[in-house]
Amino acid sequence: MNGKVDRRIERTKRDIRMAFIDLIRENDAKDLTVKEITSLANYNRTTFYAHYSGQDELIEDIIDDAIQGFISKIEPTFQNGEVPLSIKLSSTASKTVFKYIEDNKAMFSLLFDVNKFPSFQEKLCSAIKDLLESDIHFLKQYKSKLDRSLYCYTQSAALVGRINFWIKEGYTYSADYMAEQMVEYLKLFK
Incomplete structure (x- = not known):
């Protein structure tokens, strides 16, 4: 892939980041679950853990x-x-x-x-x-x-x-x- 970042990966990570940011405006990070984050981002937990080890x-x-x-x-x-x-x-x-x-x-x-x-x-x-x-x-x-x-x-x-x-x-x-x-x-x- 000669060093290029896959746009799909970038889009997925961006969506997950934005979902977390939307949720953290009203909640403490410790109160959020991966399920809540992925649900708002329209992904599943497996996709989350493919990109992040945790919150x-x-x-x-x-x-x-x-x-x-x-x-x-x-x-x-x-x-x-x-x-x-x-x-x-x-x-x-x-x-x-x-x-x-x-x-x-x-x-x-x-x-x-x-x-x-x-x-x-x-x-x-x-x-x-x-x-x-x-x-x-x-x-x-x-x-x-x-x-x-x-x-x-x-x-x-x-x-x-x-x-x-x-x-x-x-x-x-x-x-x-x-x-x-x-x-x-x-x-x-x-």
């Missing part, structure tokens, strides 16, 4: 899928393998991030609920940190005494914190406003 693996798949989607939106805003340093480029990156969250607000509101997905925020923070560490080349050049890992973690935690604040506030601010505030924050350190 924990399904939850991890949902988290990984969301993080991959998030990172795929951030990555293109980097220029020549480096994090955008100028305020103009940072503005573009920030708008991209907050617009993506806004466009997927139902999903992110659910994922940021620590009672439903307790590991999501930490995993998102870690993924952003890894991306920053792999793409920030300027730290060595300009800040030789700066701990690169600590800097990247702090920046990723700040971004996740801003997103969490925005969600908890019920998205009362626009994505543009959140991006502008991020840029204003960056200007403090210019």
Whole structure:
């Protein structure tokens, strides 16, 4: 099959993920059964277990899928393998991030609920940190005494914190406003 993912498998997994997400909006994960998930997704338990060993693996798949989607939106805003340093480029990156969250607000509101997905925020923070560490080349050049890992973690935690604040506030601010505030924050350190 030369590395291609079977579309039927992807569709089945997507349907199962979406059924779980629909159910978890109103229920705790521990209260859900595989039968309930598969019934809503229009599959049987055998199909579920062909793709997942259990609900924990399904939850991890949902988290990984969301993080991959998030990172795929951030990555293109980097220029020549480096994090955008100028305020103009940072503005573009920030708008991209907050617009993506806004466009997927139902999903992110659910994922940021620590009672439903307790590991999501930490995993998102870690993924952003890894991306920053792999793409920030300027730290060595300009800040030789700066701990690169600590800097990247702090920046990723700040971004996740801003997103969490925005969600908890019920998205009362626009994505543009959140991006502008991020840029204003960056200007403090210019």
